[in-house]
Amino acid sequence: MVMEVYASLPGAEYLYDKDTDIALLVFLNYNTSEDFRRNTEFLVKSIEERHLSKLIIDTESLKIIGKEDQIWSNTEMVPRMLNAGVRLMAIVNSLYYFTRLGAASILETFDKERTAIEYFNNRDDALSWLKSRTV
Secondary structure, three states, rough: OOOEEEEEOOOOOEEEEEOEEEEEEEEOOOOOOHHHHHHHHHHHHHHHHHHEEEHHHHHOOOOOHHHHHHHHHHHHHHHHHHHOOOOEEEEEEOOOOOHHHHHHHHHHHOOOOEEEEEEEEEEHHHHHHHHHHOO
């Protein structure tokens, strides 16, 4: 599998593997609220356009997710991701405690009947899990 950089924006990189149809969003370090929302919006548009069902979100280096961005994600992005067909999500845990809490508050709004979510400490384990699962 070869993950190719699909796009780079301030605060994030987007990678995609066309053979497995898996997308990867890597948050890089600190994201302003504007960066976080732009990067998340870009990801959701990619999911909608490509009809992706498997996704890795790597928050390992992400420093924080603000409360307003958590609320925005829950009300705006989660419903769109569910409607677009995301069924498997692998989350690479942040090194930062408060970021892990923020991510968990967003991810708990997903319908567990429709989307399986697992947490990992590294990208390789997350990728192995996704590749081993069928939608």
